[in-house]
Amino acid sequence: MxxxxxxxxxxxxxxxxxxxxxxxxxxxxxxxxxxxxxxxxxxxxxxxxxxxxxxxxxxxxxxxxxxxxxxxxxxxxxxxxxxxxxxxxxxxxxxxxxxxxxxxxxxxxxxxxxxxxxxxxxxxxxxxxxxxxxxxxxxxxxxxxxxxxxxxxxxxxxxxxxxxxxxxxxxxxxxxxxxxxxxxxxxxxxxxxxxxxxxxxxxxxxxxxxxxxxxxxxxxxxxxxxxxxxxxxxxxxxxxxxxxxxxxxxxxxxxxxxxxxxxxxxxxxxxxGLVDYGRKSSEIGNVKFRRSLYFVKPIKAGEAITADAVRSVRPGYGVAPKHLEAVVGRRAKADIEVFTAVSFDLID
The missing domain is CATH 3.20.20.70 (Aldolase class I)
Structure with a gap:
């Protein structure tokens, strides 16, 4: 240089x-x-x-x-x-x-x-x-x-x-x-x-x-x-x-x-700085405010998850919105309360 x-x-x-x-x-x-x-x-x-x-x-x-x-x-x-x-x-x-x-x-x-x-x-x-x-x-x-x-x-x-x-x-x-x-x-x-x-x-x-x-x-x-x-x-x-x-x-x-x-x-x-697409230190605390999937209806165990039961909202504790199609149509493993963050652990 x-x-x-x-x-x-x-x-x-x-x-x-x-x-x-x-x-x-x-x-x-x-x-x-x-x-x-x-x-x-x-x-x-x-x-x-x-x-x-x-x-x-x-x-x-x-x-x-x-x-x-x-x-x-x-x-x-x-x-x-x-x-x-x-x-x-x-x-x-x-x-x-x-x-x-x-x-x-x-x-x-x-x-x-x-x-x-x-x-x-x-x-x-x-x-x-x-x-x-x-x-x-x-x-x-x-x-x-x-x-x-x-x-x-x-x-x-x-x-x-x-x-x-x-x-x-x-x-x-x-x-x-x-x-x-x-x-x-x-x-x-x-x-x-x-x-x-x-x-x-x-x-x-x-x-x-x-x-x-x-x-x-x-x-x-x-x-x-x-x-x-x-x-x-x-x-x-x-x-x-x-x-x-x-x-x-x-x-x-x-x-x-x-x-x-x-x-x-x-x-x-x-x-x-450098060419860097990674998450920066000042952003770490704000990741939780990104959008993610949440259940907006209560769902019974074994019930199929419908499109109107899930929404992309803030905060970001659920799975990413890109997984919406992979969630809709699957069945709940157990009862799910309204406003629960979507997790693949909760569905079959």
Missing amino acids: RSITIAGRRIAEDAPPYIIAEMSANHNGNIDTALEIISKAKLAGADAVKIQTYTADTLTLNSDLPDFQINDGLWAGRTLYELYEWAHTPWNWHKVMFDHARREGITIFSSPFDTTAIDLLEDLGAPAYKIASFEAVDLPLIRYAARTGKPMIISTGMADEEEIAEAIDAARSAGCSELAILHCVSGYPAPAADYNLLTLADMKRRFDVVTGLSDHTLDNVTAAASVALGASIIEKHFTLDRNGGGPDDSFSLEPEDLVDLCQSSRTAWQSL
């Missing part, structure tokens, strides 16, 4: 879904907020918190030419450089955040956006790497991360089948033996109808890797549904306050929403 292991936690279809709280830019430039997000993610039940490691200079160019302008969406009116300068996580925070996460007992790792970010994260002992959707086409970056030998998760938003295959081949050829891909729609937020979750089953078959979901919808329905289709990882943006005014706050989960995500996703996984 396909699996990867991050910081001792095995991730596979036969294990509960791995829940990643994506901090992204939701610290809003305040390290105390960043540390509180980590603590609240742990409290909510997430397996990991993920950050992003870049600066405006490692991600784009400081230009206001048309190519670098954002003209629509949440960040309209800014240049790319202005957005990333606003949204980045300062590199001198990283050790503080990693140390805090370890004290809290929650796994922390990051999305690196260039090789210097990977070097920094290696120095901090990052247990895994996440390649963001927009970087899935950056095969040199994927190869550099793969050479660390760490598990890798690649988001596939905007990538077609060929590009996903190229990213997987780049990771594997550079030494990544533990690889997962996340089905993703790179809209912020994204409508549930865009997710086409049936793609998950095709991804598992086509690419033979652990699969999951990077979910940008505003509720948890899509995420829970994805578990039923084989998602082993669920990633969602997480903030302390959806109205906080930061770059990603408006489409992120708040703490109570993250609690719900963790619970509903794991309940969905538990409900899958």
